[in-house]
Amino acid sequence: MPTLRALLVGIDAYPPPVPPLGGCVNDVLEMEATLRGRVPADALDLLVLTDAAATRAAVVTAIEEHLGAAGPDDVALLCYSGHGSQQAAPPEAWPQEPDRLGETIVLVDSRSPGSWDLADRELAALLRPVTSRAAHLLVVLDCCHSGDGTRDVSRTTRIRLAPSDPRPRPWATFLPGAGPAAYGIGHKPGTGHVLLAACRSSETAKETLLDGRPRGALSAVLGRALRESDGQPTYRDVHRFVAARIRELVPEQHPQLETSDAGDLDRTFLGGTICPRPRQLTLAHSADGWSIDVGAVHGVPEPTGEDTTELAVHALDGATDAVPLATAEVCRVLPDRALVRLVPDLDPARVYRAVVTSIPLPPLRIGVVGEVSAALALDSADQTLITFVDAAAGADVLVRAERDGFEVLRPRLPRPVVGVFTGPDRGPRTITALERVARWLRLSALRNPATQLAPDAVTVQLTGTTGSVSIDGCLEITYAAELAPAFSVALRNTTSVPLWCALVDLTEAYGVFTDAFPAGSVGLGPGEAIQVALTGQLSDELWRAGTTSVTDHLKVITSTLEFDPRTLEQPELATTAGDLAAVRSLSRPRSTLDRPLAGVTTRRLHRSSGEHPVADWRTSDLYVITHRPR
Template sequence: MSTVYALLVGVDRYAAPDLEVPDLRGCVNDVTDVLAMLTTTLEPGVKLEPLVLLDGEATLAAVIAGLRTHLGQAGPEDTALFWFSGHGSQAPAPPGAWVVEGTGMVQTLVCHDSRAGGVPDLWDKELSGLLDVIAAGARHVAVVLDSCHSEGGTREVGSRWRAVPPGPARDVGSLLPETPPPTGPAPDGPEHVALAACRRDQRAEERLLEGVPRGLFTWSLLRALKRLGPAATYASLLAAARSEVAQHRAFEQSPQLYPAASALADEVFLLGEAGTTGTGVVLSYGLHGWQIDMGRAHGLPAEPAGLSFAVRGDGRRVRVGEVRPELSLVEPLNWVPDRDRQYAMVVATLPRPRATVAGFEVPESPYLRNAREDEPVALTVRTGPGGARITDHQGRGTDVAGTPEQILAALEHLARWLWLRDQLRNPDSRLGEPIRLEVVPAGPGDVVEVTDGAVRVDYAWTGSGWTAPEVYIHLYNTSNRLLYVTVLDLTPRFAAHARLYPPAPIAAGHRTAAREGRRLRISLPAGEQPRPGLEVSEWLLVVASERPFGAEPYLLPPLAGFVHPVRDVDDADPPAGDGTDWTVQRFEIRTRVPRLT
């Protein structure tokens, strides 16, 4: 029998002076509601083991002990849940912590006795280290943080903000022993999934909801769980909570999911079972009405004429009225969506040049059309028994097996991937190239060179076999403003993912590192054996925006049966903008197996 070990912390009353850490009103109510949800909704055969810490019980020492001893009991069949409702804050990051903190600040949880008698906040890096230990033994670890700066609080009742100022800097030696070195890369190992009330630069609200003070995020999340039922994934819960928060006009609060670009987003809440992967594009009711979480920074045209989306699977459409960098405002056509639901969407009509196809009859598609006579052809199809061979305009080809419907899906996938690689850009951007990306050898035997405008990394021959190169990737914001940045990896299997650096802020003049400073192994596609003279390319797209945006609309899974062709080869600050600018920078990474001499 599996067990859900839950550590539920709610802090309304604080020991520190009220002027520094004011009391709250809804955190204990949050925990009461969460405990009721867990008690009544877990599946038959699942045992609940809760530890509830309220107000004076929720000291820093007690919270740490609860994480270590209570959640630490979770074994290979069990789930661990940490839910914190209370103040959050920030603190200056230690010198050298740029690899994991692009803004120079760490996020903190304020326990009952934090900032009283010399007791510090609980740093996010300390919490992460404690959770890493739990995740090493548990089947699944989930975290919900209803506090301000919680992506990585202040909470409002009525019109009053209750801000907790940043805490003092701390010596690295004062951190918990489980804490990964703040100045080094994050450790590899099992991940946990976290739902947070807001971005790290935002505040979470506390309101009178149904006549009772509650955290708006907790209340929204519990409502979403009730609506979506036991199959709710973290991604669907995030979309639902964002919609609910937006409908309450919480101007400074946008719930977040961490890690945003991980397969964990599609796992079922708490039980860790695989969910159904969505399209990455969602219709929801927000602050300005119905909206799609896809905008100009994701490749939509600025002029909305002729642009529409459809509900996945049933064809109901919405027309786009305004395209912003991070989202689009839409109008449902001849149907009335339910404001309490979110709808998975697909592009129906897209007014931009479509990839031309020869050798295959293309039905209506927003990404493809049949080439006219004597017109350049982007993709050529040669069908055969059980499948087809698809080649691009340079003659590079790959085989795919399947029905005409599967061939069409592969063509659309390729067209989207190629458009991201070659055409995603903002020609009107004033930002220039604000992010400097550096690929740094991880060890003395790793070779990194810049040749023909591309970064080349080489396999190393050890005498008994080939070893893939390992590197670090560093990002520098050279502009004079904070930018929201993601790194898209367009892989040789025609996937597009953002796991290297999911969307996060990098402060002006600051630097940080991909994968929180971990070593990155760059290798040939799986199944491709190294042999001298082989070379394969992948592309990194760095998208930087003055406004927060999501990575989901970019994402593409690997294309089954496809591998990007492997080649045999020879040896100043921009002016201030209006807050809506974005730009894309491209970096080709060539992985080579050198010839032995």
């Protein structure tokens, strides 16, 4: 991994006549904490200059020596949080400065006798050698560089614009390389050099209150982007995120992403020095109330009656194994976010971490064909699992009333789910079979639409006995005479955090098996892998009845915390309507993932008490088709 050489400069304590600020030191200290949390210690070389230490001489030396030491494999980062201003441009620079003013950043001693602001052309001259030596350079300027300082400042918003320096400045006071022909930092940066500026040249950079502390809008939102990112976004992705969030915080501020090479926009942010990790789901307050930052385009389902997506809410940087600060329920799903009800209410100035604890699982729609008799015992069904609808209304499963009993079918499938249930107890046994099918179909479709785990957090590879490897998540294997074919499933944790995985087998006969691992799920450390040897099976009973291929749906469940999938197990439905064994009861929960898993079995559960650690989780689907020729 390349080394990230970072210089962070933040100034609040400006001496008069420059007005002081309140959030610049907060900005760089949070950026320092964020970088230390996301970049390995041996790949980070960090220098922080705040207040009295951030003199013109110190900043110039730090750029030359600290950032200048970056090698061809390193990434350089300069973050400045403080006042921006302007100064009278020398006449020779007027062709480049139509308003005859040059942009500057204001250092702590800039307005002292004999000292000057750091002009944009000086900053460009200092960074030119860094750009030529390092693999990549990012400059973040959270300050004003506009002459328009006339906007009103509200009680909670401050503008980072110092008064212009009226002193005529001779060329002799500029740094070498910043003469009349030099371009400013905002003009023609070199290849591999990206500038993220807080605002347009006609706007001002704002400082506002967040989490009860003054912060620069750009710095706060950029820090959030780094904390929530999985480490693989491009500069274009980060700019899109930052621009959208700043619009929610302050008016009339549009961050700018500048580069001379359009290809730099699609570079990985900070050259990939940010380690991947699961992104956080956040909850924040806006004009229309509390909302989470995922919505319909992410797959968040609309509430189903009183059943809806539920979340536990924690401090943004807090652990999720404690009692949550609040719980939230989704009440309306918008395209890019979802509005929630919060109990109890929280500080609307803060941003919080949210983790899904339950998702709505609509009941299976059962259509009845033929005369319905009281023997079907409709009232005995678990209404959270199945509901009865008109057979022509798009039912998921059909029950055909025969002369002596009931037959269960699924539309568009070639054979019945199970044979005809007959006898005096045919009604209850039919209901039990329907509930089994409902559990199976719910589990088959189970996914977490609000997951922050990357799709490749755990990679999965299917391999057959002949060495054939699944490319699209589907593997076909074939019996060799009477010998059932073997295959293997390999799981690898690609993240930097421990993850737990379960492999659930959903068979065509509506069985659910979780015995791939002795404890149901297995823990994988960062980079760790495990391989499971399995066998494809097509029963003699089905084969003699004419079936020559079956499909096993293998569902991989990945979680940030340990969980127990064995509550999902149920035996297969036989081709004949014999006795139906009971389904395993709910075992002791280990994390909040156990609750949505239990919801596959029934929704007759109490609401989450918040006493269990909160897991983030996702599912992925594999299919193994086993052929047994006649």
